[in-house]
Amino acid sequence: MLKVLAEQTKGYRRDSALTPIFMILEVVLETMIPLLMGSIIDNGVEKGDMNHIIKMGIYMVIAAGLGLFTGLMGAKYGARASTGLAKNLRKTMFEKIQTYSFSNIDKYSTAGLVTRLTTDVTNVQNAYQMLLRMFVRAPATLVFAMTMAFRISSKLSMVYLGAVFFLTIVLTIGIPLVSKYFTKVFKKYDALNASVQENISGIRVVKAFVREDFEKTKFGKASQNIYNLFLKAENITILMSPVMMITIYTCILLISWLGAKVIVQNVMSTGDLMALLTYCLNILSSLMIVSFMFIMLTMSSAAAKRIVEVITEEPTVKNPENPICEVKDGSVEFKNVFFKYNQGDEGENVLSDVSLSIKSGETIGIIGGTGSAKSTLVSLISRLYDATDGEVLVGGINVKDYDLEELRNKVAVVLQKNVLFSGSILENLRWGNLNATEEQCREACELACADEFIEKLPEKYETHIEQGGTNVSGGQRQRLCIARALLKNPKILILDDSTSAVDTATDAKIRQAFKDKIPDTTKIIIAQRISSVQHADKIIVLDEGKVNGFGSHDELVKTNNIYREVYESQTNGNGDFDENGGED
């Protein structure tokens, strides 16, 4: 994990190295000051030597000035190193995700990936900055202050050594305890927030069933539970404060008492005593900082782990070594294809022994219940997933031998869960072809029957689409997605339940347009409605990952039980009625 993270500091290694160096220098200079102070009192004030005071004063000003310089440099390089790391992490992860295959993407939830790219990166950035700056600074302060203290009086400094020893023991016991409690609390806290989220999104249910009081009681209990846990966790933390105070005070008093004796014996000066007392706070507070930094680091290490996971994930679909760069025609062939989502032994076959042959230019319908693997079947054609066993051929050549980009440009898929991106309608359409002219876009929209509603919009093709396409209706969104795919000028066009929210009349119009305008393109249409596939050249009936029937509508009605059942239920008053699937 550390190796992966270390690689990501590329370009900011100098900053990463300079930051701790400047921090240490700053600490050295800071530790000099109490020493110089002592000197002023001893050799200056007590001996009445004004020159010495001035001299030491100048030294001190110089030390402070240098300290300022090193501090500023440390600040600058620290900021650069940490924000640079964050930038690299985001860049690497984003680029990596672009190489992910569908199965890689399925492995993570979308929200999970977004969190890794955002919150987790910020956490790591902060932790790294702290690591470079404070993590070096605090121990350095500890060491230098200790060294200085020993130089003044090794005997008296034993007091500090004892205190450090004592505090280290207390902290090593206390911190794991505290962090254990806090992890527990935060988990509960997350659960509480999740239940609030649930309540908000289900508020209509809550109100409809008049369950407000029930929800309040439920929440109140969870809230009280968190309160109790927090008290437990914090009460341990709070114990730290008096322990720390007592340790410091004990040190001060012990040093004062012992110091007084030594001074009286003329072994040490009062100035030395002053310096020694100043170091007390430096030593013990930096110990405290180090220990709390450990807590912070363990917390952010979870974030780092999640990031590394994304970076080290191996894309499962890769470009072949000597790719074929031309798809000859739109014929598709499945030869004894098996597929399962989880590679390896576990997991059931989603597709088993599928063999099909589709000629270029044919229109093929696919029908089957949920879980019959309709979407899976078509996604093998453009290599969104790789077949576990068997071969998928496009234009007579195994899809694994094609250049991925060429293959996907020639095999256009309109996904079931389709999205539009924020930007104008034109910009969205041009996803299909970056260089498409406005005329070409218009043609594609006419073909997909999207033109009619676009022309009614106030800004027509310049209309801004909100993220996810929320400002157009479900049916309109589907038609735009079809137009976008058409702009690729594909040899094979796959519509995965892409007209479910389009009314029957328009659906028929689109199918007719396909037939007239793009006769050479192979069209594969997945649908729930029989009417959408009825007129196809051939229809595939899928059942639990197996081909149950393959033939024309008339043949299937006669020979295929599943098909007939669906057909009858839909024509006997069980079909889709509504014009637009998506409700407001």
Place this chain on the structure above:
Amino acid sequence: MAPPMGGRRMRGMKPTVKNPGKLFKRILGFVFKKYPVRLIIVFVCIVVSVLATIQGTMFMRTLIDDFIIPLTKSVKPDFAPLAREIFRVACFYLVGAAASYIQGRILVVVSQGTLRDLRNEMFNKMQSLPIKYFDTHSHGDIMSIYTNDIDTMRQIISSSLPQIVTSAFTIISTFVCMVALSIPLTGVTLLMVGVVLLVTKKIAGQSGKYFVKQQKDLGTVNGYIEEMINGQKVVKVFCHEEKNIEDFNKLNEQLFDSAYNAHKFANIIGPINGQLGHLSYVFCAIVGGILAMMIPQGSFFALSLGELASFLTFNKSFSMPINQISQQFNAIIMALAGAERVFGLLDEIPETDEGYVTLVRAKKVDGQIEETTERTGMWAWKHVHHDTGAVEYVELQGNVVFDDVDFGYNDDKMVLHNIKMFAEPGQKIAFVGSTGAGKTTITNLINRFYDIQDGKIRYDGININKIKKDDLRHSLGIVLQDTHLFTNTVMENIRYGKLDATDEEVIAAAKLANADSFIRHLPEGYNTMLTGDGSNLSQGQRQLLAIARAAVADPPVLILDEATSSIDTRTEKIVQDGMDNLMHGRTTFVIAHRLSTVKNSDCIMVMEQGRIIERGTHDQLIEQQGRYYQLYTGNKAKA
């Protein structure tokens, strides 16, 4: 009036709090009202521990001046007085440590308790808010009040507030001591503090500028990431990876630039203030040194060596809290912005309920309806007439009448016009029409999720405005298009419809809804835990649970919003049968998407642009060859 439209709040815009002082007072008031005694104890503890610390600092002077120097001069040093003095100081320290511990203990209770109370108040308030609030505020924004904003409140209560008190007290008391020790040195110190404040203000301004830019860039980058990751499969299908990387890198570089500068300036404040503090120390040392040597003892400006030592310590403890507060200033303002949103939620106006007609269990005695506590299965509306005080009972039957109803989510834009319709008990009324025709809106009115602008809705002859909202809703069952389930067992999720339902009743309801057989196939049957809104179930199964949940409530009137999402034909048949079972014998309003539902309705309302344009049975409407005919056949209408 409508609350402002939601829309995602711009994160990280420069936090502007209208009235920080007032807000601060409100937070204090909130805490003080709940924990008056504890807060007073905390205050006392702070004073005690600050005083103890000062005692300790003062000890430096006595240590050197009154003990060490005399000791060095005496021939036979007597350490007993010093031992006594150390013992005295130790006692002070002990009291100080104890005070700070007590303070900590109490503060935890106060801050966590306050947070708990705030959370509870927020949640309770939220439950009382009208549906409109949830429809007009993005759920993400409401959530962030619970997560981000309440966290910032925690910071204010548990760390900022006590720190301000401690700092203020330390500053004041240290100042007094410094003045007592030496006025000229105090002057020097104050001068340096002035410089520190000036520099901090300048840099904080710079840093703030970049932080705002950073937040903006971060928002852009995060937005881009969210959008593209959500559409990652589409990106792949269109081979848009290269272009995405290019766009992303541009945004990422911008973010780096602003983030770097923001952090740089934020980092700088620390060292600068620290070194200025050292300079202050140095100046005081030099000036103090000069004073100690040049000014004869006994004169006004005179300073002893011990006094100088003490003063230098005070100098440090004086500039420390000032640095802390100045560095925290931005954070405090940020936290206040969070507090403002928390109180904003608490100040929302709850759903009002002026209804007085209640739903009671009833029985018939000699043809007369009487109130009873028995479970008769019969319910009645108890109508206490305002003017006469007479009590009237009306049997709950499920007769619903819309009388010329107008409605708009905002007063200036009506979405429903002149809706007139009636439903006899047991009838099934279907609404059909295109998206945005106002079908769903109608269902929002019967249970008073929204109040109508004009016209009347009567339930069993009673204006629904007179019925207590809770009782009205108890008498209505609802199955929404999007099923919402809660993190709990299947059993409890169904029981949500009727909290006191027995297990047998729940199972009976599940059977009625056709859900029983799939539930029995779940790994733990009725005790299977559902998580994440039932994400471990299929769409169809979730719908079946929602139907069962409505069934267990057994209401006389049902509102059904049929799901449109494509579930396969077989599951759909099961869901359909479940719905049919549920509808049997109840007045049902259904927003229909399935032909079968529509066909056997007693009356079909065809809606367009907020008006009912056709009504009648299936056969009648087909005969008319109007809009319904067009929707049904996919052919253009004749007319």
